[in-house]
Amino acid sequence: EVVLTQSPGTLSLSPGERGTLSCRASQRIGGDYLAWYQLKRGQAPRLLIYSAVYRATGIPARFSGTGSGTDFTLTISRLEPEDVAVYYCQQYGSTSIFGQGTKVEIK
Amino acid sequence: EVQLLESGGGLVQPGGSLRLSCAASGFTFKAYAMSWVRQAPGKGLEWVSALNDGGYNTYYADSVKGRFTISRDNSKSTLFLQMNSLTPEDTAVYYCAKDGRGWYEGPFDLWGQGTLVTVSS
Numbered sequence: 001e002v003v004l005t006q007s008p009g010t011l012s013l014s015p016g017e018r019g020t021l022s023c024r025a026s027q028r029i030g031g032d033y034l035a036w037y038q039l040k041r042g043q044a045p046r047l048l049i050y051s052a053v054y055r056a057t058g059i060p061a062r063f064s065g066t067g068s069g070t071d072f073t074l075t076i077s078r079l080e081p082e083d084v085a086v087y088y089c090q091q092y093g094s095t096s097i098f099g100q101g102t103k104v105e106i107k
Numbered sequence: 108e109v110q111l112l113e114s115g116g117g118l119v120q121p122g123g124s125l126r127l128s129c130a131a132s133g134f135t136f137k138a139y140a141m142s143w144v145r146q147a148p149g150k151g152l153e154w155v156s157a158l159n160d161g162g163y164n165t166y167y168a169d170s171v172k173g174r175f176t177i178s179r180d181n182s183k184s185t186l187f188l189q190m191n192s193l194t195p196e197d198t199a200v201y202y203c204a205k206d207g208r209g210w211y212e213g214p215f216d217l218w219g220q221g222t223l224v225t226v227s228s
Contacts, residue, residue: 035214037152044111045152045202045218056216088152092213096142096154 002027002091004099012107019076021102023089028069033093036065036074039101040085048087049074081106109133109217111203116222123193123226129186129203129219136184137161140206142215143177143188145199145224155201156188160209170196193226200224 003026013019023034036049047056049065052072062077076083084106089099115127129141142157156177157166165177176189186203200223204215 033213037215039146039152042220044220045204045215047214047216047218050207050214050216090152090214092215094212096144096157096213098152098154100151 001095002029002097004089004091004097006087006089006099006102008102009100010103010105012105013076013079014107015081016078017107019079019104021074021076021087021104023067023072023074023099025070025072025091029072029091029093031093032068033091034065034067034072035090035092036063037088037090038083038085039088045088076104079104079106111205111217111219113201113203113219113222116201116224118225118227119193120228121194121226124189124191125193125224127188127190127201127203127222127224129188131184131186131205134205134217136179137181138209140209140211141177141179141186142204142206142211142213143186144202144204144215144218145197146202146221147196147199150199153199157206157211158186159211164211166211190224193224195226198224198226 007022032052034052086101091097143155158177174192178187200221202221205217
C-alpha cells in the first residue's frame with residue numbers, strides 16, 4: 001500500500017510570501033492520480049488540485065500543483081490570510097489514501 | 108445551492124450502533140459515486156467507505172469492514188452509513204464526499220461539513 005509523506009508538518013509564512021508543500025509517495029502513483037485538499041476549522045474540506053496539476057473549479061490561481069511519479073508539490077504563490085488551513089494530499093484511483101497533512105499558519 | 112449535509116452523529120457507548128445520513132442537494136445525486144471520510148481528533152483524513160452511483164458496488168477500509176455498511180437512497184438524494192460494534196477508535200468527524208464520476212475513483216469534488224461521532228462510556 002502506498003504511503004504519502006507530507007512535509008513540512010507546519011509551514012509559517014508571512015502574508016504575500018510563497019509557500020511550498022511537499023507530498024512524497026512510497027511508490028509511483030499511476031496516472032498521477034494525486035489531489036490536494038484544504039481543510040479549514042469548522043468548514044467543509046475543499047478540493048484544490050486534481051491529477052497533480054489541474055486546479056479545481058473556482059480555485060484561485062495562486063494555488064498550483066506540480067510533480068509526477070512519487071514527488072508532488074502544492075505551491076501557494078502569495079499567501080493570503082484566508083489560506084490558513086491544513087492541506088492534505090490524496091492518492092485516488094483504485095484506492096484512497098491521504099497524507100498526514102501540512103498546517104499553514106501566518107507568521 | 109450545491110451542498111452535502113451530514114446528520115446522525117452523537118455520543119454512543121462502545122459496542123453500540125449509529126446511523127449517519129448525508130442529504131445532497133443542487134446536483135444529480137444518482138449520477139455520482141459517494142464516499143465517507145473521517146478525521147479522528149488530532150489526526151489526518153481516513154477514507155472509510157464508498158458506493159457507486161447505482162448503489163450496488165461497495166468498498167470499505169479494512170478498519171471498518173464487517174462493521175460498517177454504506178447505502179444510498181437515490182429517490183431521496185441521501186447517503187447512509189450504518190455503523191455497528193463501535194469502538195473508541197471510531198471517534199471522529201465523519202464527512203460525506205462526492206466523487207467526480209459514477210464509479211468510485213476520486214477525487215472528491217464536494218464535501219459536507221461533517222458530523223461528530225464520539226464513542227465513549
